[in-house]
Amino acid sequence: MNLPDKKYIASFDIDAQCTFTPICPEELPVAEGDTIADELNAQAQYASLRVASRDAHSMSALWLSDADHAPLSPIEGYPDLDIRWPAHAIIGTKGFEFIPGLDGTAYDFQVFKGIEPDKHPYGACYHDLKNTLSTGVIEYLHQQGITTVICGGLATDYCVKNTVLQLRAAGFEVILNKAACRGIAPDTIAAAMEEMAQAGVQFIDNAATLGC
Template sequence: MKAALIVVDMQEDFCPPNGSLAVNEARTLAPTINTLLSNPGFTLRIASQDSHPPNHISFAPNHPPPNNLPFEHFIEMSNPAAGKETETKRQRLWPIHCVEGTKGAEIIPEIDTKNIDLYVRKGMDARVEMYSAFADAFGNLDAEVNRSSVDVHLKGALEEKGITDVFCVGVAGDYCVKYTAIDAARAGLRSYLVEDAVRCVDPGVGWEEAKRELREAGVLVVRSDGPEVGGLSGVV
Protein backbone atom coordinates (compact mmCIF):
# COMPACT_ATOMS: atom_id res chain seq x y z
CA MET A 1 0.00 0.00 0.00
CA LYS A 2 1.20 3.49 -0.92
CA ALA A 3 -0.87 6.50 0.11
CA ALA A 4 -1.14 10.07 -1.12
CA LEU A 5 -2.64 13.08 0.62
CA ILE A 6 -4.42 15.66 -1.56
CA VAL A 7 -4.87 19.06 0.10
CA VAL A 8 -7.61 20.67 -1.95
CA ASP A 9 -7.76 24.43 -2.57
CA MET A 10 -6.62 25.82 0.78
CA GLN A 11 -6.39 29.27 -0.81
CA GLU A 12 -6.89 32.81 0.42
CA ASP A 13 -10.12 33.37 -1.52
CA PHE A 14 -11.72 30.33 0.14
CA CYS A 15 -10.75 31.37 3.67
CA PRO A 16 -12.14 33.97 6.08
CA PRO A 17 -11.90 36.78 6.86
CA ASN A 18 -11.18 38.31 3.46
CA GLY A 19 -11.75 35.57 0.89
CA SER A 20 -14.20 36.44 -1.87
CA LEU A 21 -15.69 32.92 -1.65
CA ALA A 22 -14.83 32.26 1.98
CA VAL A 23 -15.93 28.92 3.43
CA ASN A 24 -16.82 29.22 7.10
CA GLU A 25 -14.01 27.98 9.39
CA ALA A 26 -11.80 26.97 6.45
CA ARG A 27 -8.70 28.60 7.91
CA THR A 28 -9.12 26.63 11.15
CA LEU A 29 -8.39 23.41 9.22
CA ALA A 30 -4.69 24.27 8.95
CA PRO A 31 -3.48 22.51 12.17
CA THR A 32 -5.26 19.25 11.26
CA ILE A 33 -3.99 19.39 7.68
CA ASN A 34 -0.45 20.15 8.82
CA THR A 35 -0.53 17.13 11.12
CA LEU A 36 -1.56 15.00 8.15
CA LEU A 37 1.14 16.55 5.97
CA SER A 38 3.75 15.55 8.55
CA ASN A 39 2.55 11.93 8.63
CA PRO A 40 5.45 9.81 7.30
CA GLY A 41 2.96 7.27 6.00
CA PHE A 42 2.19 9.42 2.96
CA THR A 43 4.38 8.68 -0.06
CA LEU A 44 3.14 11.76 -1.92
CA ARG A 45 1.65 15.04 -0.66
CA ILE A 46 -0.24 17.11 -3.22
CA ALA A 47 -1.84 20.55 -3.08
CA SER A 48 -4.42 21.63 -5.65
CA GLN A 49 -5.16 25.27 -6.46
CA ASP A 50 -7.94 26.90 -8.43
CA SER A 51 -6.23 29.10 -11.03
CA HIS A 52 -8.95 30.79 -13.05
CA PRO A 53 -8.72 33.27 -15.93
CA PRO A 54 -10.68 36.51 -15.35
CA ASN A 55 -13.33 35.47 -17.91
CA HIS A 56 -14.09 32.13 -16.26
CA ILE A 57 -17.57 30.78 -16.94
CA SER A 58 -18.41 30.29 -13.25
CA PHE A 59 -17.94 33.95 -12.32
CA ALA A 60 -21.32 35.61 -11.82
CA PRO A 61 -20.28 39.06 -13.14
CA ASN A 62 -19.37 37.44 -16.48
CA HIS A 63 -23.08 36.84 -17.15
CA PRO A 64 -25.84 39.39 -17.83
CA PRO A 65 -28.25 40.52 -15.10
CA PRO A 66 -30.69 39.99 -13.59
CA ASN A 67 -30.02 36.23 -13.34
CA ASN A 68 -26.37 36.46 -12.39
CA LEU A 69 -26.34 36.53 -8.61
CA PRO A 70 -23.54 34.43 -7.08
CA PHE A 71 -24.69 31.36 -5.12
CA GLU A 72 -28.32 31.89 -6.21
CA HIS A 73 -28.31 31.56 -10.00
CA PHE A 74 -27.24 28.84 -12.44
CA ILE A 75 -26.32 28.70 -16.12
CA GLU A 76 -26.18 25.91 -18.70
CA MET A 77 -22.54 25.05 -19.44
CA SER A 78 -21.48 23.15 -22.58
CA ASN A 79 -18.84 20.44 -22.77
CA PRO A 80 -15.81 21.98 -24.53
CA ALA A 81 -14.49 18.61 -25.73
CA ALA A 82 -14.56 18.18 -29.52
CA GLY A 83 -17.68 16.34 -30.63
CA LYS A 84 -19.39 16.68 -27.26
CA GLU A 85 -20.55 20.28 -27.49
CA THR A 86 -24.24 19.32 -27.21
CA GLU A 87 -23.66 17.87 -23.73
CA THR A 88 -24.57 20.41 -21.06
CA LYS A 89 -24.55 20.73 -17.29
CA ARG A 90 -26.20 23.10 -14.84
CA GLN A 91 -23.50 25.31 -13.33
CA ARG A 92 -23.82 27.33 -10.12
CA LEU A 93 -22.48 30.88 -10.34
CA TRP A 94 -19.80 32.03 -7.90
CA PRO A 95 -18.17 35.32 -6.92
CA ILE A 96 -14.92 36.06 -8.74
CA HIS A 97 -12.27 33.99 -6.96
CA CYS A 98 -8.76 32.54 -7.30
CA VAL A 99 -7.87 34.48 -10.44
CA GLU A 100 -4.46 33.33 -11.65
CA GLY A 101 -1.62 35.47 -10.34
CA THR A 102 -3.65 37.17 -7.60
CA LYS A 103 -3.28 37.04 -3.82
CA GLY A 104 -6.60 35.20 -3.60
CA ALA A 105 -5.18 32.25 -5.55
CA GLU A 106 -2.30 31.72 -3.12
CA ILE A 107 -2.25 28.93 -0.54
CA ILE A 108 -2.79 30.36 2.93
CA PRO A 109 0.43 30.82 4.93
CA GLU A 110 -0.88 28.64 7.77
CA ILE A 111 -0.40 25.55 5.58
CA ASP A 112 3.04 24.00 5.98
CA THR A 113 3.96 23.98 2.29
CA LYS A 114 7.46 22.63 2.89
CA ASN A 115 5.81 19.22 3.05
CA ILE A 116 4.06 19.60 -0.34
CA ASP A 117 5.64 17.45 -3.08
CA LEU A 118 3.42 18.39 -6.03
CA TYR A 119 1.16 21.31 -6.94
CA VAL A 120 -1.81 20.97 -9.30
CA ARG A 121 -3.30 24.13 -10.83
CA LYS A 122 -6.83 23.58 -12.12
CA GLY A 123 -9.81 25.43 -13.60
CA MET A 124 -7.56 27.19 -16.11
CA ASP A 125 -9.97 26.82 -19.06
CA ALA A 126 -12.47 29.70 -19.11
CA ARG A 127 -15.11 27.55 -20.83
CA VAL A 128 -15.63 24.90 -18.17
CA GLU A 129 -15.82 24.42 -14.40
CA MET A 130 -13.28 22.13 -12.76
CA TYR A 131 -13.93 21.16 -9.16
CA SER A 132 -11.96 17.90 -9.14
CA ALA A 133 -8.17 17.91 -9.38
CA PHE A 134 -8.48 14.99 -11.82
CA ALA A 135 -11.04 16.09 -14.41
CA ASP A 136 -13.33 18.92 -15.43
CA ALA A 137 -17.05 18.97 -14.68
CA PHE A 138 -17.77 16.73 -17.68
CA GLY A 139 -15.22 14.11 -16.64
CA ASN A 140 -12.72 14.93 -19.39
CA LEU A 141 -9.53 13.26 -18.19
CA ASP A 142 -7.13 12.78 -21.06
CA ALA A 143 -8.69 14.85 -23.83
CA GLU A 144 -6.92 17.94 -25.13
CA VAL A 145 -9.51 20.08 -23.33
CA ASN A 146 -8.41 18.73 -19.96
CA ARG A 147 -4.80 19.70 -20.64
CA SER A 148 -6.03 23.27 -21.03
CA SER A 149 -7.87 23.01 -17.69
CA VAL A 150 -5.13 21.57 -15.48
CA ASP A 151 -1.33 21.66 -15.56
CA VAL A 152 -0.71 18.18 -14.11
CA HIS A 153 -2.14 14.83 -15.21
CA LEU A 154 -2.91 13.76 -11.65
CA LYS A 155 -3.90 10.17 -12.40
CA GLY A 156 -0.60 9.67 -14.23
CA ALA A 157 1.40 11.27 -11.42
CA LEU A 158 -0.19 8.92 -8.88
CA GLU A 159 0.40 5.89 -11.07
CA GLU A 160 4.05 6.88 -11.52
CA LYS A 161 4.54 6.74 -7.74
CA GLY A 162 2.60 3.48 -7.38
CA ILE A 163 -0.09 5.12 -5.25
CA THR A 164 -2.95 2.83 -4.22
CA ASP A 165 -4.78 4.96 -1.62
CA VAL A 166 -5.75 8.64 -1.67
CA PHE A 167 -6.87 10.78 1.28
CA CYS A 168 -8.57 14.10 0.46
CA VAL A 169 -8.87 17.17 2.71
CA GLY A 170 -9.49 20.91 2.35
CA VAL A 171 -12.30 22.99 0.88
CA ALA A 172 -14.95 22.77 -0.02
CA GLY A 173 -16.04 19.38 1.26
CA ASP A 174 -19.26 19.47 -0.76
CA TYR A 175 -17.58 20.62 -3.98
CA CYS A 176 -13.90 20.35 -4.87
CA VAL A 177 -12.91 17.85 -2.16
CA LYS A 178 -15.94 15.67 -2.85
CA TYR A 179 -15.35 15.54 -6.60
CA THR A 180 -11.61 14.92 -6.19
CA ALA A 181 -12.31 11.99 -3.86
CA ILE A 182 -14.96 10.58 -6.23
CA ASP A 183 -12.62 10.84 -9.22
CA ALA A 184 -9.87 9.10 -7.23
CA ALA A 185 -12.25 6.18 -6.71
CA ARG A 186 -13.20 6.22 -10.40
CA ALA A 187 -9.50 6.04 -11.23
CA GLY A 188 -9.35 2.71 -9.39
CA LEU A 189 -7.78 3.97 -6.17
CA ARG A 190 -8.97 3.37 -2.62
CA SER A 191 -10.35 6.79 -1.80
CA TYR A 192 -10.93 8.43 1.57
CA LEU A 193 -12.30 11.82 2.58
CA VAL A 194 -11.15 13.02 6.01
CA GLU A 195 -14.29 14.58 7.48
CA ASP A 196 -12.73 16.65 10.28
CA ALA A 197 -10.30 18.15 7.73
CA VAL A 198 -12.95 19.65 5.43
CA ARG A 199 -15.42 22.52 5.59
CA CYS A 200 -18.40 23.05 3.27
CA VAL A 201 -20.10 25.80 1.28
CA ASP A 202 -23.46 24.34 2.28
CA PRO A 203 -23.00 22.61 5.66
CA GLY A 204 -25.80 20.57 7.16
CA VAL A 205 -28.12 19.24 4.47
CA GLY A 206 -25.58 19.96 1.70
CA TRP A 207 -22.88 17.96 3.46
CA GLU A 208 -25.24 15.07 4.20
CA GLU A 209 -26.07 14.88 0.49
CA ALA A 210 -22.36 15.02 -0.35
CA LYS A 211 -21.69 12.08 1.98
CA ARG A 212 -24.42 10.08 0.26
CA GLU A 213 -22.74 10.74 -3.12
CA LEU A 214 -19.36 9.79 -1.69
CA ARG A 215 -20.64 6.50 -0.30
CA GLU A 216 -22.33 5.64 -3.60
CA ALA A 217 -19.02 6.26 -5.40
CA GLY A 218 -17.14 3.96 -3.02
CA VAL A 219 -15.37 6.72 -1.06
CA LEU A 220 -14.89 6.09 2.67
CA VAL A 221 -15.53 9.06 4.98
CA VAL A 222 -13.02 8.83 7.83
CA ARG A 223 -11.44 10.96 10.55
CA SER A 224 -7.88 12.16 10.98
CA ASP A 225 -7.64 10.29 14.30
CA GLY A 226 -9.20 7.13 12.88
CA PRO A 227 -7.56 3.79 12.13
CA GLU A 228 -7.31 4.42 8.37
CA VAL A 229 -4.97 7.38 8.89
CA GLY A 230 -3.33 5.97 12.02
CA GLY A 231 -2.46 2.78 10.20
CA LEU A 232 -0.30 4.70 7.73
CA SER A 233 2.30 5.41 10.40
CA GLY A 234 1.66 2.32 12.49
CA VAL A 235 -0.40 4.21 15.08
CA VAL A 236 -3.82 2.55 15.35
Protein backbone atom coordinates in the same frame (compact mmCIF):
# COMPACT_ATOMS: atom_id res chain seq x y z
CA MET B 1 -6.73 1.88 10.94
CA ASN B 2 -5.02 -0.84 8.90
CA LEU B 3 -3.04 1.14 6.34
CA PRO B 4 -0.82 -0.22 3.57
CA ASP B 5 2.90 0.51 3.58
CA LYS B 6 3.59 4.25 3.56
CA LYS B 7 5.15 4.02 0.09
CA TYR B 8 1.71 3.26 -1.34
CA ILE B 9 -0.03 6.23 0.30
CA ALA B 10 -0.46 9.81 -0.94
CA SER B 11 -1.97 12.76 0.89
CA PHE B 12 -4.13 15.15 -1.17
CA ASP B 13 -4.83 18.76 -0.12
CA ILE B 14 -7.84 19.78 -2.23
CA ASP B 15 -8.23 23.52 -2.88
CA ALA B 16 -7.02 24.55 0.59
CA GLN B 17 -6.88 28.19 -0.47
CA CYS B 18 -7.66 31.52 1.13
CA THR B 19 -10.43 32.14 -1.40
CA PHE B 20 -12.55 29.49 0.37
CA THR B 21 -12.09 30.98 3.84
CA PRO B 22 -13.14 34.03 5.87
CA ILE B 23 -9.74 35.51 4.95
CA CYS B 24 -11.38 36.47 1.63
CA PRO B 25 -14.96 37.33 2.66
CA GLU B 26 -15.91 38.75 -0.76
CA GLU B 27 -15.02 35.53 -2.59
CA LEU B 28 -16.39 32.10 -1.56
CA PRO B 29 -15.75 31.89 2.18
CA VAL B 30 -16.39 28.60 3.96
CA ALA B 31 -16.77 28.85 7.73
CA GLU B 32 -13.57 27.74 9.48
CA GLY B 33 -11.94 26.99 6.14
CA ASP B 34 -8.75 28.58 7.40
CA THR B 35 -8.46 26.15 10.34
CA ILE B 36 -7.63 22.88 8.57
CA ALA B 37 -3.89 23.25 7.94
CA ASP B 38 -2.82 21.33 11.04
CA GLU B 39 -4.92 18.33 10.06
CA LEU B 40 -3.70 18.41 6.47
CA ASN B 41 -0.12 18.52 7.71
CA ALA B 42 -0.80 15.69 10.17
CA GLN B 43 -2.31 13.35 7.58
CA ALA B 44 0.65 13.97 5.26
CA GLN B 45 2.92 12.31 7.82
CA TYR B 46 1.33 8.97 6.92
CA ALA B 47 2.04 9.36 3.20
CA SER B 48 5.08 9.08 0.97
CA LEU B 49 3.80 11.73 -1.45
CA ARG B 50 1.86 14.93 -0.99
CA VAL B 51 -0.19 16.49 -3.76
CA ALA B 52 -2.40 19.56 -3.95
CA SER B 53 -4.93 21.21 -6.18
CA ARG B 54 -5.69 24.89 -6.53
CA ASP B 55 -8.36 26.84 -8.33
CA ALA B 56 -6.42 29.12 -10.68
CA HIS B 57 -8.76 31.59 -12.33
CA SER B 58 -8.51 34.79 -14.35
CA MET B 59 -10.66 37.89 -14.59
CA SER B 60 -11.44 36.93 -18.20
CA ALA B 61 -13.37 33.84 -17.08
CA LEU B 62 -16.72 33.51 -18.80
CA TRP B 63 -18.45 32.25 -15.63
CA LEU B 64 -17.95 35.42 -13.58
CA SER B 65 -21.11 36.86 -12.08
CA ASP B 66 -21.82 40.57 -12.48
CA ALA B 67 -24.63 43.10 -12.22
CA ASP B 68 -26.50 41.43 -15.06
CA HIS B 69 -25.74 37.80 -14.17
CA ALA B 70 -26.34 36.71 -10.59
CA PRO B 71 -24.20 34.12 -8.83
CA LEU B 72 -25.46 30.56 -9.35
CA SER B 73 -27.43 31.55 -12.46
CA PRO B 74 -27.12 28.97 -15.26
CA ILE B 75 -24.79 29.30 -18.23
CA GLU B 76 -25.68 27.93 -21.66
CA GLY B 77 -23.54 27.30 -24.71
CA TYR B 78 -20.37 26.17 -22.95
CA PRO B 79 -20.06 22.46 -22.14
CA ASP B 80 -17.57 23.01 -19.31
CA LEU B 81 -19.49 25.75 -17.54
CA ASP B 82 -22.66 25.19 -15.54
CA ILE B 83 -23.35 28.23 -13.35
CA ARG B 84 -21.89 31.62 -12.53
CA TRP B 85 -19.72 32.35 -9.51
CA PRO B 86 -18.26 35.48 -7.91
CA ALA B 87 -14.62 36.17 -8.76
CA HIS B 88 -12.42 33.89 -6.68
CA ALA B 89 -8.94 32.34 -6.65
CA ILE B 90 -7.71 34.86 -9.21
CA ILE B 91 -4.04 34.15 -9.90
CA GLY B 92 -1.84 36.74 -8.18
CA THR B 93 -4.38 37.58 -5.47
CA LYS B 94 -4.62 36.55 -1.82
CA GLY B 95 -7.43 34.18 -2.66
CA PHE B 96 -5.18 32.06 -4.86
CA GLU B 97 -2.73 31.44 -2.03
CA PHE B 98 -2.70 28.40 0.25
CA ILE B 99 -4.27 28.88 3.66
CA PRO B 100 -1.93 29.87 6.50
CA GLY B 101 0.03 26.91 7.83
CA LEU B 102 0.57 25.19 4.50
CA ASP B 103 3.94 25.28 2.76
CA GLY B 104 3.60 25.50 -1.00
CA THR B 105 7.05 23.98 -1.46
CA ALA B 106 6.05 20.78 0.38
CA TYR B 107 4.14 19.27 -2.53
CA ASP B 108 5.40 16.66 -4.96
CA PHE B 109 2.70 17.51 -7.52
CA GLN B 110 0.27 20.41 -7.89
CA VAL B 111 -2.82 20.79 -10.06
CA PHE B 112 -3.95 24.22 -11.26
CA LYS B 113 -7.55 24.00 -12.43
CA GLY B 114 -9.86 26.47 -14.11
CA ILE B 115 -7.14 28.40 -15.88
CA GLU B 116 -9.06 28.38 -19.17
CA PRO B 117 -11.76 31.07 -19.33
CA ASP B 118 -14.36 28.62 -20.66
CA LYS B 119 -13.83 25.93 -18.00
CA HIS B 120 -14.76 25.74 -14.34
CA PRO B 121 -14.08 22.21 -13.04
CA TYR B 122 -14.81 21.10 -9.50
CA GLY B 123 -12.87 17.87 -9.20
CA ALA B 124 -9.08 18.13 -9.31
CA CYS B 125 -8.50 15.16 -11.60
CA TYR B 126 -10.02 16.59 -14.78
CA HIS B 127 -10.16 19.98 -16.44
CA ASP B 128 -13.63 19.38 -17.90
CA LEU B 129 -16.99 18.60 -16.34
CA LYS B 130 -17.33 15.30 -18.22
CA ASN B 131 -14.10 13.92 -16.72
CA THR B 132 -12.29 13.39 -20.02
CA LEU B 133 -9.43 15.93 -19.99
CA SER B 134 -7.00 14.76 -17.31
CA THR B 135 -5.02 17.13 -15.12
CA GLY B 136 -2.36 14.41 -14.82
CA VAL B 137 -2.69 13.72 -11.12
CA ILE B 138 -4.28 10.29 -11.57
CA GLU B 139 -1.52 9.25 -13.95
CA TYR B 140 1.13 10.61 -11.60
CA LEU B 141 -0.22 8.69 -8.62
CA HIS B 142 -0.48 5.47 -10.61
CA GLN B 143 3.05 5.94 -11.93
CA GLN B 144 4.33 6.35 -8.37
CA GLY B 145 2.67 3.12 -7.27
CA ILE B 146 0.12 4.81 -5.02
CA THR B 147 -2.91 2.72 -4.06
CA THR B 148 -4.41 4.78 -1.21
CA VAL B 149 -5.10 8.52 -1.05
CA ILE B 150 -5.88 10.42 2.16
CA CYS B 151 -7.93 13.52 1.31
CA GLY B 152 -8.95 16.78 2.92
CA GLY B 153 -9.67 20.32 1.78
CA LEU B 154 -12.37 22.76 0.70
CA ALA B 155 -15.21 22.48 0.31
CA THR B 156 -16.55 19.09 1.41
CA ASP B 157 -19.72 19.34 -0.65
CA TYR B 158 -18.14 20.55 -3.89
CA CYS B 159 -14.50 20.19 -4.91
CA VAL B 160 -13.61 17.66 -2.22
CA LYS B 161 -16.54 15.41 -3.07
CA ASN B 162 -15.90 15.57 -6.81
CA THR B 163 -12.18 14.91 -6.44
CA VAL B 164 -12.76 11.97 -4.10
CA LEU B 165 -15.27 10.41 -6.48
CA GLN B 166 -12.86 10.84 -9.39
CA LEU B 167 -10.11 9.11 -7.42
CA ARG B 168 -12.42 6.22 -6.53
CA ALA B 169 -13.45 5.86 -10.17
CA ALA B 170 -9.75 5.66 -11.06
CA GLY B 171 -9.29 2.69 -8.73
CA PHE B 172 -7.74 4.24 -5.63
CA GLU B 173 -8.72 3.46 -2.07
CA VAL B 174 -9.72 6.82 -0.61
CA ILE B 175 -9.76 7.94 3.01
CA LEU B 176 -11.50 11.23 3.82
CA ASN B 177 -10.23 13.03 6.91
CA LYS B 178 -13.30 14.82 8.21
CA ALA B 179 -11.25 17.09 10.48
CA ALA B 180 -9.31 18.30 7.44
CA CYS B 181 -12.46 19.40 5.59
CA ARG B 182 -15.04 22.13 5.89
CA GLY B 183 -18.26 22.42 3.91
CA ILE B 184 -20.82 25.00 2.94
CA ALA B 185 -24.18 23.80 4.25
CA PRO B 186 -25.32 20.91 6.48
CA ASP B 187 -27.71 19.42 3.93
CA THR B 188 -25.26 19.44 1.03
CA ILE B 189 -22.47 18.16 3.28
CA ALA B 190 -24.67 15.26 4.39
CA ALA B 191 -25.60 14.46 0.79
CA ALA B 192 -21.94 14.57 -0.25
CA MET B 193 -20.91 12.26 2.58
CA GLU B 194 -23.60 9.77 1.61
CA GLU B 195 -22.55 9.86 -2.05
CA MET B 196 -18.93 9.30 -1.12
CA ALA B 197 -19.86 6.46 1.25
CA GLN B 198 -21.84 4.78 -1.50
CA ALA B 199 -18.70 4.96 -3.68
CA GLY B 200 -16.69 3.10 -1.04
CA VAL B 201 -14.84 5.99 0.57
CA GLN B 202 -13.58 5.41 4.11
CA PHE B 203 -13.98 8.16 6.72
CA ILE B 204 -11.85 9.08 9.71
CA ASP B 205 -12.56 11.68 12.38
CA ASN B 206 -8.99 13.03 12.39
CA ALA B 207 -5.45 12.18 11.34
CA ALA B 208 -4.60 10.65 14.71
CA THR B 209 -6.97 7.80 13.83
CA LEU B 210 -4.56 6.73 11.11
CA GLY B 211 -2.04 5.67 13.73
CA CYS B 212 -4.43 3.39 15.60
